[in-house]
Amino acid sequence: MTPSLTWLDPEEPFPPVADSWDHDSPAPGLLAAGATLDVWRLKAAYANGIFPWFSQGQPILWWSPDPRMVLFPAEFKLHHSLRKTIKRFRTLPSCEVRIDSDFSAVINACSSSPRSGQNGTWIVPAMIEAYEKLHEAGTAHSIETWVDGQLVGGLYCISIGKAVFGESMFAKVTDASKVALAALVGLCRTQGVDMIDCQQNTGHLASLGGREISRAQFLSNVHEARSHDGLDWTFKPVYWDSLLSSPSSA
Numbered sequence: 001m002t003p004s005l006t007w008l009d010p011e012e013p014f015p016p017v018a019d020s021w022d023h024d025s026p027a028p029g030l031l032a033a034g035a036t037l038d039v040w041r042l043k044a045a046y047a048n049g050i051f052p053w054f055s056q057g058q059p060i061l062w063w064s065p066d067p068r069m070v071l072f073p074a075e076f077k078l079h080h081s082l083r084k085t086i087k088r089f090r091t092l093p094s095c096e097v098r099i100d101s102d103f104s105a106v107i108n109a110c111s112s113s114p115r116s117g118q119n120g121t122w123i124v125p126a127m128i129e130a131y132e133k134l135h136e137a138g139t140a141h142s143i144e145t146w147v148d149g150q151l152v153g154g155l156y157c158i159s160i161g162k163a164v165f166g167e168s169m170f171a172k173v174t175d176a177s178k179v180a181l182a183a184l185v186g187l188c189r190t191q192g193v194d195m196i197d198c199q200q201n202t203g204h205l206a207s208l209g210g211r212e213i214s215r216a217q218f219l220s221n222v223h224e225a226r227s228h229d230g231l232d233w234t235f236k237p238v239y240w241d242s243l244l245s246s247p248s249s250a
Helices: 041-045 080-091 102-111 123-138 177-192 205-207 217-224 238-244
Strands: 006-008 028-034 061-063 068-071 095-099 140-147 150-160 162-171 194-199 211-213
Touching: 028 194, 041 123, 041 150, 041 162, 080 095, 080 177, 080 238, 095 177, 102 123, 102 140, 102 150, 102 162, 123 140, 123 150, 123 177, 140 177, 162 177, 162 217, 177 194, 177 238
Parallel strands: 006 028, 162 194
Antiparallel strands: 028 061, 068 194, 068 211, 095 140, 140 150, 150 162
């Protein structure tokens, strides 16, 4: 039998994440529906381990899965080919990483990128508008890969204190999104961020060191990290140093 689902009024707080649908339900991790995508609502969601995810034509759906896919920056797998690419980015003037240079272009590119096994996108126009406002509020950020003055890859994420929540990536050339992720990992390592939220398990993230942890552990980490001062969202070459000093993975 399908469990009941909480429908939120615009000002209504989220229910406890323990109320999320379990593994035997049609949608494990589903917590609630409705409400709005206002900046304050999105901040409250991420601060409590909740995120929106829905398709065009659906109501706003809120999720808090258990287990949770995360990437610990200390466990990032820097494969040999990616190490070579980063070294090239570090030395060639035509290659650069930028932060928050063109958030709108990044989220729109993520929205239009084809995904294996998916028809359409969950980054619908309402989501784009909401996250652009979150970016203007200083909570959403883009890490961007540029070659010859052209945006070729990147990702966007949410940051509350030292809690970082990855959202989506895109690449127009090989390894462009991985370079952006590596830059984010370097930023996190340098500034004492212990965990990057990846939301759901994918083979791609697992190949880079991502793994699942319990929701309880995830929430404990988030609650501790969000109490710290915010991060410096400026790209610095030292971010590469923190990666290149680590041994390569096969």
